[in-house]
Amino acid sequence: MEAKKFGLNDIVEMKKQHPCGTNKWKIIRMGADVRIKCEGCQHSVMIPRREFEKKMKRVLISANEA
Numbered sequence: 001m002e003a004k005k006f007g008l009n010d011i012v013e014m015k016k017q018h019p020c021g022t023n024k025w026k027i028i029r030m031g032a033d034v035r036i037k038c039e040g041c042q043h044s045v046m047i048p049r050r051e052f053e054k055k056m057k058r059v060l061i062s063a064n065e066a
Ligand SMILES: [Zn+2]
Pocket: 018, 019, 020, 021, 022, 038, 039, 040, 041, 042, 043
């Protein structure tokens, strides 16, 4: 399984979309927990980093490589 790379301000897709119908999340805080904000409704959630890595599907837009 390939390692997932992600960083602050990246736009990511999760395995499950948000109930609002959007599946684009921006990483707004990195640490032991990751805070992501839904780009559709601006709702934000805090997820333990390990869980985030499991639930994240892919990086759509990498802030560092833009
Ligand atoms: Zn949403």
